[in-house]
Amino acid sequence: MAGKIEARLSELGIELPEAPAPAANYVPYVVVGDMVYVSGQISKDAGGLICGKLGDTTSVEEGAAAARVCALNLIAQLRAACDGNLDRVVKIVKLGGFVNATGDFTDHPVVINGASDLMAEVFGDKGAHARAAVGCVSLPLGVAVEVEGIFQISAP
Numbered sequence: 001m002a003g004k005i006e007a008r009l010s011e012l013g014i015e016l017p018e019a020p021a022p023a024a025n026y027v028p029y030v031v032v033g034d035m036v037y038v039s040g041q042i043s044k045d046a047g048g049l050i051c052g053k054l055g056d057t058t059s060v061e062e063g064a065a066a067a068r069v070c071a072l073n074l075i076a077q078l079r080a081a082c083d084g085n086l087d088r089v090v091k092i093v094k095l096g097g098f099v100n101a102t103g104d105f106t107d108h109p110v111v112i113n114g115a116s117d118l119m120a121e122v123f124g125d126k127g128a129h130a131r132a133a134v135g136c137v138s139l140p141l142g143v144a145v146e147v148e149g150i151f152q153i154s155a156p
Contacts, residue, residue: 005086006121017046019080023140029081034090034155036081040098040148041073042140052144054135055105063107063144067097067114067139070147073123074115078151090092091152092119093108101135108133115147 005057009016016089020041022028029038043066044051050066058066076094082088097112099105112133119127139146 003085003087005089005122008124012121014030014072014122016072016076018078019076020044022075022117022120022136028034031153034152035093036078036151036153038074038077038081038149038151040078040096040146042143043067043145044143045069047071049141050104050144051142053100053102054111055102056108058144060107060110063111064114065098066143066145068118068146070097070145071095071115072074074147074149078149082153083152083156084136085135088153088156089123089151090154091110091125092123092127093150093152094130095119095132095150096148097131097133098139099143100134100137100139100144103135103137105135108135114145116136123147123148 018142054063081087100107
C-alpha cells in the first residue's frame, strides 16, 4: 500500500528517479539519529546533465526548472535513506542551493525556489525549511544548479 507522500507524488504526476549514485569518493546520504544529510544533487535527469550559466546561457526559468530536478533527486535519496517510506519524513530542515552564475547575476533565490517550491508541493507544511542560495563561478560537470539537504525522519 502506497503511503501518503507516494500518493501525493502520484497526484502531482511526479515519478521519482532512482537515487543517483555518487560521482566521487563520498556517500549519497548519511543518517545520524533522526537526521538525514543528503549530499549535493546536481541538475541531472533522464535526459542527462542540465548545464548552463545563469546570467549568460541559462534563463532564471530554466535555472528554477534545474533546481526542481535537483529536488527530485534529493527526494529520491531521502526515500532510499528512509528504506522506501517517505512517510517517515518529519521535516525538511534546510536546503543549500548553489547556482552556476555570472558575477553580476543576483536572482539566486528565484532559481532555488524551484527546489523549495517542490518541497512545499510534496510535503506540505513539513516542507517549510531554512535555506541558502549561493552563486558559484562553476559547478561540477558544468551543471546549472546543485542542491543539498538536511531532513528529519522518524524511526522505522
